[in-house]
Amino acid sequence: xxxxxxxxxxxxxxxxxxxxxxxxxxxxxxxxxxxxxxxxxxxxxxxxxxxxxxxxxxxxxxxxxxxxxxxxxxxxxxxxxxxxxxxxxx
Numbered sequence: 001x002x003x004x005x006x007x008x009x010x011x012x013x014x015x016x017x018x019x020x021x022x023x024x025x026x027x028x029x030x031x032x033x034x035x036x037x038x039x040x041x042x043x044x045x046x047x048x049x050x051x052x053x054x055x056x057x058x059x060x061x062x063x064x065x066x067x068x069x070x071x072x073x074x075x076x077x078x079x080x081x082x083x084x085x086x087x088x089x090x
C-alpha cells in the first residue's frame with residue numbers, strides 16, 4: 001500500500017451561471033454532489049492502475065428532494081437523469 005497513491009475526483013452541479021451570480025439567483029442551489037471517482041495508482045514506472053471506482057450520486061436539495069439535472073449539466077457530465085435513476089447512490 002505504501003507504494004501507491006489514491007486520487008479522488010468529485011463532480012458537483014449547480015445552475016448554469018450560479019458562480020457568476022455568487023449563487024444569489026432565485027433557483028441557485030448550493031453545489032450538489034453528482035459523481036465521485038477514485039483511482040489507486042501504483043508508483044511504479046508508468047503509474048499502472050490498481051483499482052478504480054466511479055459512482056453516480058443522487059443530487060438532493062436541502063429538503064431531501066431529488067434535483068433533476070438540466071440540459072447543461074447532462075452535457076457537462078455525459079449522463080442524465082435516467083442514469084441517475086438507474087444507478088445513483090444516496
